[in-house]
Amino acid sequence: MSVAGFLELVINGLISGSIYALIGSGIALIYGTTRVLNFAHGELLMIAGYLVFFFAVTLGWNVFLASLLTLVLVGAIGALIQRVTIAPLLAREDWAFRVIAATIGLSIFLQSGAQLVFGERFQSVPYFFRGVLVLGDLRMPWQRIAIFLIALAIMAVCALILYRTQLGRIVRATAQDAEAALAVGIPSGLVHTSVFVISAVLAGAGAILLSPLISVNPWMGISYLLKGFAVVILGGLGSFGGAVAAGFLLGLIESFSVGFAPTEWRDVIAFTFLIAVIWVRPNGLFSGREA
Amino acid sequence: MTEVFGRRPFLVLALLAAALLVVPFLPLNDYVLHILTVFLIFSVFATGWNLTLGILGLKTLGHHAFFAIGAYLSAITAYYGGVSPWLTVWVGALSAAAAGVFIGFPILRIRSMPHVAIVTLAFAEIVRLVFSNLKDITRGELGFWGIPPFDPITVGDMTVRFGIGNAVGSFALAAVFFLAVHLALLLLLTSRTGLTFLAIRDSETAAESLGIRLSAWKLFAFGVSAAVVGLSGAVYAHYVMILTPTSTAGPEMLITLLAMIIVGGVGRFFGPIAGALLLTVLSEVLREFGDFRMLLYGLVIIVFVFVAPHGIAGLRLGRLRKAERAEPGTAGAT
Amino acid sequence: MLRLENIDVHYGATQVLWDVSIEVGEGEMVAVMGPNGSGKSTVLKAAMGLKKPSSGRVVLDGEELQGRSATVRPRRGMSIVLERRRLFPRMSVRENIMLGGYARPSAEAHRSFDWVLDLLPEIRPHLDATAGKLSGGQQQMVAIARGLMARPRVLLMDEPFLGLSPAMVKNVFAIMKMINGEGVAILFNEQNAKLSFAMSHRGYLLESGRVVLSGSGEEMLEHPEVKRVYLGVREAVS
Ligand SMILES: Nc1ncnc2c1ncn2[C@@H]1O[C@H](COP(=O)(O)OP(=O)(O)O)[C@@H](O)[C@H]1O
Ligand SMILES: [Mg+2]
Numbered sequence: 001m002s003v004a005g006f007l008e009l010v011i012n013g014l015i016s017g018s019i020y021a022l023i024g025s026g027i028a029l030i031y032g033t034t035r036v037l038n039f040a041h042g043e044l045l046m047i048a049g050y051l052v053f054f055f056a057v058t059l060g061w062n063v064f065l066a067s068l069l070t071l072v073l074v075g076a077i078g079a080l081i082q083r084v085t086i087a088p089l090l091a092r093e094d095w096a097f098r099v100i101a102a103t104i105g106l107s108i109f110l111q112s113g114a115q116l117v118f119g120e121r122f123q124s125v126p127y128f129f130r131g132v133l134v135l136g137d138l139r140m141p142w143q144r145i146a147i148f149l150i151a152l153a154i155m156a157v158c159a160l161i162l163y164r165t166q167l168g169r170i171v172r173a174t175a176q177d178a179e180a181a182l183a184v185g186i187p188s189g190l191v192h193t194s195v196f197v198i199s200a201v202l203a204g205a206g207a208i209l210l211s212p213l214i215s216v217n218p219w220m221g222i223s224y225l226l227k228g229f230a231v232v233i234l235g236g237l238g239s240f241g242g243a244v245a246a247g248f249l250l251g252l253i254e255s256f257s258v259g260f261a262p263t264e265w266r267d268v269i270a271f272t273f274l275i276a277v278i279w280v281r282p283n284g285l286f287s288g289r290e291a
Numbered sequence: 292m293t294e295v296f297g298r299r300p301f302l303v304l305a306l307l308a309a310a311l312l313v314v315p316f317l318p319l320n321d322y323v324l325h326i327l328t329v330f331l332i333f334s335v336f337a338t339g340w341n342l343t344l345g346i347l348g349l350k351t352l353g354h355h356a357f358f359a360i361g362a363y364l365s366a367i368t369a370y371y372g373g374v375s376p377w378l379t380v381w382v383g384a385l386s387a388a389a390a391g392v393f394i395g396f397p398i399l400r401i402r403s404m405p406h407v408a409i410v411t412l413a414f415a416e417i418v419r420l421v422f423s424n425l426k427d428i429t430r431g432e433l434g435f436w437g438i439p440p441f442d443p444i445t446v447g448d449m450t451v452r453f454g455i456g457n458a459v460g461s462f463a464l465a466a467v468f469f470l471a472v473h474l475a476l477l478l479l480l481t482s483r484t485g486l487t488f489l490a491i492r493d494s495e496t497a498a499e500s501l502g503i504r505l506s507a508w509k510l511f512a513f514g515v516s517a518a519v520v521g522l523s524g525a526v527y528a529h530y531v532m533i534l535t536p537t538s539t540a541g542p543e544m545l546i547t548l549l550a551m552i553i554v555g556g557v558g559r560f561f562g563p564i565a566g567a568l569l570l571t572v573l574s575e576v577l578r579e580f581g582d583f584r585m586l587l588y589g590l591v592i593i594v595f596v597f598v599a600p601h602g603i604a605g606l607r608l609g610r611l612r613k614a615e616r617a618e619p620g621t622a623g624a625t
Numbered sequence: 626m627l628r629l630e631n632i633d634v635h636y637g638a639t640q641v642l643w644d645v646s647i648e649v650g651e652g653e654m655v656a657v658m659g660p661n662g663s664g665k666s667t668v669l670k671a672a673m674g675l676k677k678p679s680s681g682r683v684v685l686d687g688e689e690l691q692g693r694s695a696t697v698r699p700r701r702g703m704s705i706v707l708e709r710r711r712l713f714p715r716m717s718v719r720e721n722i723m724l725g726g727y728a729r730p731s732a733e734a735h736r737s738f739d740w741v742l743d744l745l746p747e748i749r750p751h752l753d754a755t756a757g758k759l760s761g762g763q764q765q766m767v768a769i770a771r772g773l774m775a776r777p778r779v780l781l782m783d784e785p786f787l788g789l790s791p792a793m794v795k796n797v798f799a800i801m802k803m804i805n806g807e808g809v810a811i812l813f814n815e816q817n818a819k820l821s822f823a824m825s826h827r828g829y830l831l832e833s834g835r836v837v838l839s840g841s842g843e844e845m846l847e848h849p850e851v852k853r854v855y856l857g858v859r860e861a862v863s
Contacts, residue, residue, distance in 0.1 A: 037404075037405050037409075085593070089596070089597075093637070096350075097404065098596050100350065101549065101596050104549060105550075105588075105590070105591070105592030105596065106589065106593060108546045108585050108588060108589035109585075109589030109590055109593065110589075112582070112583070113586060116582060169723075170724070172715070173713045173724055176713040176714055176716065177712075177714075179707070180712070182695045182696065183695065183705050184727050185695070185697075186696070186724070186727055222542060226416055229412070230409070230413055233405070233410070237405055264420070265420075271413040271416055274410065274413050275394070275397065275413065275414065275417075278398065279396070282406065
């Protein structure tokens with residue numbers, strides 16, 4: 001394999017990995033703090049995809065303005081989902097499974113709703129960034145490089161919030177010991193809603209970055225949700241940093257798998273890797289480092 | 292016990308048998324018989340899944356994988372090997388059981404619901420993609436057609452034919468299959484084995500201290516559950532005679548079955564049967580609104596989770612429902 | 626100042642407290658003593674609002690707290706040191722202590738921080754250590770410091786001596802006396818009768834979720850039932 005070919009695989013891996021990391025770290029943040037598994041998380045991507053399409057294409061706004069408003073709205077929808085469908089279940093018996101079931105129901109409801117409203121058309125947003133980076137034999141569109149860089153920046157901001165702000169401290173405190181956090185007067189409702197907003201924004205950012213490359217459609221959340229879940233398990237359930245690392249790892253594995261198997265086997269390889277890891281290390285690859 | 296089976300499970304089963312016996316003598320057209328046949332097969336599927344989901348309390352989300360494995364392996368052996376479907380369905384069931392043990396082994400060590408849910412879901416996705424990618428054998432999403440129906444049976448001068456298009460024979464076969472599986476499971480579950488299942492569900496720690504070898508039991512339960520589901524898939528394959536990976540192992544199958552089990556009542560033995568009947572009939576009634584089917588299923592799941600978490604089966608047992616309070620926040624998931 | 630009146634508590638369908646009434650006066654040191662599983666922790670959690678009683682009242686300075694969220698307690702001058710310290714293990718000691726003042730405005734929290742460190746100077750060298758890495762005794766200091774950050778008038782302490790070395794028990798004991806000397810009322814749990822009642826103004830004996838005996842510290846120590854069952858057994862064992 002040529003150096004350029006190898007580099008291209010690495011870069012492609014990091015690019016899809018950064019999307020997995022955005023989605024997985026959001027799911028991990030929610031799970032780590034609230035012990036909730038949100039199966040409607042993928043639909044936040046889908047909704048963000050339609051929103052950015054609507055603002056940037058239908059209304060023809062500047063993409064950055066469109067993205068900003070999309071993030072705000074998708075954050076609000078994240079909060080709404082938490083408040084309306086998840087919070088009321090937490091006080092009931094057997095809530096963990098009920099939340100799974102309810103969010104699965106919500107997920108399919110939103111998918112078919114989108115299908116009815118928008119039809120099955122696949123819609124694409126134009127590239128935000130034009131031009132191609134040429135480095136020797138390596139040619140890489142700036143749009144793809146931007147995905148990686150922006151995703152990194154967003155996760156860095158997220159880490160700053162978690163580790164350097166009061167909001168971050170109360171989120172981590174709740175993740176580490178929910179009862180002790182309540183005992184010092186940290187309102188768990190505020191914390192839960194906040195992590196849903198943060199992770200919805202992370203997913204929304206992923207959708208916006210992806211929207212020029214893939215088409216916006218009612219089912220776009222499904223496969224990313226599964227990848228996000230895989231990443232969360234690989235990273236050690238509930239660990240933000242672990243999910244980020246596992247996201248990039250999964251991206252790289254997929255990218256290199258294309259080297260020795262046809263592309264339609266890529267997801268089979270990714271999920272088989274997950275199951276292999278579960279056989280060997282049930283607590284994930286990077287266990288022990290939680291929020 | 293009564294919470295799971297009701298008070299007279301065998302009587303209920305006998306009544307079901309009687310009802311099924313009457314059906315062929317009613318003036319029903321083939322279409323209605325077809326719906327009932329599908330309902331019977333899906334009931335077995337739902338009951339098999341409910342075995343781990345509700346009765347064992349292991350929240351698996353990938354049983355549609357076992358359905359697809361049973362369906363495809365039976366269809367492939369019958370189609371390419373020329374073996375009678377009467378034999379190949381067992382190949383399907385055993386393959387599904389083997390897959391169940393394979394996927395059950397890593398997750399049975401983990402008590403965490405998220406691990407179980409995610410790993411089983413990922414497994415279903417693997418299975419769907421494998422059948423979809425092995426185009427040389429399965430024709431992928433184009434559909435594996437030409438699957439042979441069950442061989443006809445001749446009793447005296449009467450020949451009973453099966454497969455789609457032979458409504459009465461197919462219904463009779465599905466009914467016998469339905470009754471046999473439910474009877475076998477009922478016998479299994481009300482035996483000592485069944486009590487073990489329930490002990491595991493109610494308290495893993497207590498069951499462990501009773502000296503129950505948890506891992507072995509879970510694995511066994513997983514195998515039985517996968518085998519039942521795989522068998523239902525195999526019977527389905529030789530009934531409809533065409534399969535696609537997405538219609539057997541895709542997300543819609545997960546939603547449909549989950550809705551049936553939740554509507555019927557997670558962990559109630561007869562619950563999924565009621566759920567399957569209700570939803571099969573409902574989706575036929577709403578056939579012309581085909582696009583709304585998944586919307587409706589999603590809504591039905593949400594509503595039942597909030598309003599009737601124990602399903603229809605739980606509604607009648609209203610008096611058994613205790614103060615529905617648990618520890619907010621901290622307790623549970625892991 | 627703090628009164629639990631006729632508290633019943635259930636976990637799911639099982640009842641664990643029956644008609645428990647406990648009172649803590651201004652500046653008092655009150656012990657709840659009872660064997661393992663008798664419901665001591667549940668009493669404190671009910672008082673703190675971490676576990677909702679199914680009936681009964683929790684009253685602080687005449688204000689009914691029952692039915693209000695746990696988060697109002699620290700604002701009203703109540704805090705708790707949970708059983709086994711329960712620090713936020715992957716946060717620094719400083720962050721742990723500061724979170725204790727979460728309910729206070731930040732300027733006040735910083736003032737409390739200085740006050741707490743003056744009371745417990747032995748924490749100072751460990752401020753930047755990860756809380757989970759400290760020894761049990763050090764963790765207990767930090768947990769107490771975190772509890773004091775809310776400037777409580779009543780401090781609840783769940784088995785403050787559990788798992789500590791004898792020297793450390795003495796140390797924590799002295800700190801409790803000192804805090805109490807500052808006018809902070811303390812309601813604490815303990816399994817050891819001697820330890821409980823010798824250091825407290827008043828005590829309660831809890832058995833299987835019911836208060837079976839109460840009185841002043843000396844009365845409790847002298848009570849034949851306490852002597853026979855708890856002191857007798859203790860002395861025979863140790
Ligand atoms: N979260 C819980 N869920 C169910 N039962 C509990 C829970 N916490 C405590 N219990 C039960 O309540 C009773 C009292 O427990 P606890 O208050 O912790 O006692 P103590 O602190 O005196 O050891 C025990 O029987 C215990 O098993
Ligand atoms: Mg205790």
